[in-house]
Amino acid sequence: MELNTFFNTLSEAIEVSLSYLTSPNRRTYFVYLLSSFILAYYVYYKSKNKGDFLKFLFPKNIWLGKSAFVDYAMVMFNSVFKVLFIGPYLILGLYIAFYTNEFLLEKFGYATFNLNKTETIIYYTITLTIVGDFFTYLTHLLMHKVPFLWEFHKVHHSATELNPFTQYRIHPIELLINNAKSLLVFGVLTGIFDYLSNHQINKLVFLGVNVFGFLFMFLGANLRHSHIKLTYPSFIEKLLISPFQHQIHHSNSPEHFDKNMGSKLAIWDWMFGTLILSKSTKKIEFGIEDKHNEFTSFLGNIVSPFINIFNSIKKYLLFLSSH
Incomplete structure (x- = not known):
């Protein structure tokens, strides 16, 4: 029985991993990758690059480098984690909707x-697009400003090269937090609109991909985690975060720390003073400080946040005991 459970879990994890390419709910859905391919060619053409386009798009150091393999390993590991610890609780969103309506x-x-x-x-x-994006911004802001949370979010920023799968280079603890936030927002808003519509809409309709999410992913969301510098005109970048603006967010330059933290909308960054436009930045490098070399391996990314938090608590307790 235990062996069957293991193989069932493994099978579900493989399905989750494959869904990153086959599900329109995933940013790396093959259709969105294809549209990003076309937009990447636009950037290549505008840059007047005389090299081979495929080499421009798929440099080995980015797709086959050490940082990339950590990304791929995190995708597989988090697929298992989702099956075991997140999947069984997704129904909580519908429970929240029910009790909100009640x-x-x-x-x-x-x-x-x-x-x-x-x-x-x-x-x-x-409403879901605006409110969800706002709470995503707030959660992201807390990830950067609260030292405890930053230790886990640091995993995402430890990537020294970006590819579309870096989107899923997330520590399991951050994964739990993000899903809890999404379930809460989804549940409350679904309950409110279920109440306002007098239950005319099947709950499963609320779970679908909305048009704004589709457009966001279709219009180059995969290039946010890449070396392709797709920018928007400045007036648009004050409303929507461009792929290059998100790349600036991953910069290891202190002037870019805690900037461009919006997911889709740039208005929250504008309101809170964390917005940087693409035109102000030419060259960037990714990753975190060199001293954090414990984040260069898959195991290091999983374990190091706990070790760092433990050491910080230990250091604080020693400080208290000596005063």
Whole structure:
């Protein structure tokens, strides 16, 4: 029985790993990779690069380097982690939606007006995009500003070369936090719109890919983690984070620390003073400080955050005991 459980878990983990290429909910869905390929050619053409396009797009040091293999290993490891620790709890989002709806019914009674199906889908999509993006920004901000959380987020920033799978170079603890945030936002908003629509929409419809998410991923989201410097006009970069703006976020230059932390929208960075436009930056290098070489291996990325946190607590306790 235990052997069957092991093979079932392994099979599910493989399915999750493959879904990164086959599911339209994933940024690295093959359709989005194809559209990114086309946009990369646009950047290549505009740069007047005279070299071979495929060599421009697939340099060995980026796709077959040590940093890349850590990315690939993290994808596989986190696939198993999701099957074991996240997948069984995704239904919590629907429970949150149910209890949010029940709370509104108890507090206000039936809504005095109801949104029709079309209105529900349109308003829900817009609201989920804006509110979800705002909470993603806040979570990301906390990851950078709170030392405990930064130790885990440091894993993502430890990549010295970026490729589309660097998106999934995330420590399992951060993965839990991100999923908890997403479930909470999804659950509360779904419950509110379920209440406002008088339950006209099947809950499964709310789980679909919305049009803004599709456009975001189709229009080059994969190039955010890459060496392809796709920029937008400055007036657009004040509204939407361009791929190169996110690359600036990964820069190891102190002037770029804690900048461009938005996911899709740049307005939060503009509001909180963390926005940098592409035109202000020419050349960047990725990674974190050299002294953090413990993050260069897969095992180091998994274990080092716990070791660093333990050492910090130990150091703090020793400080307290000596004063």
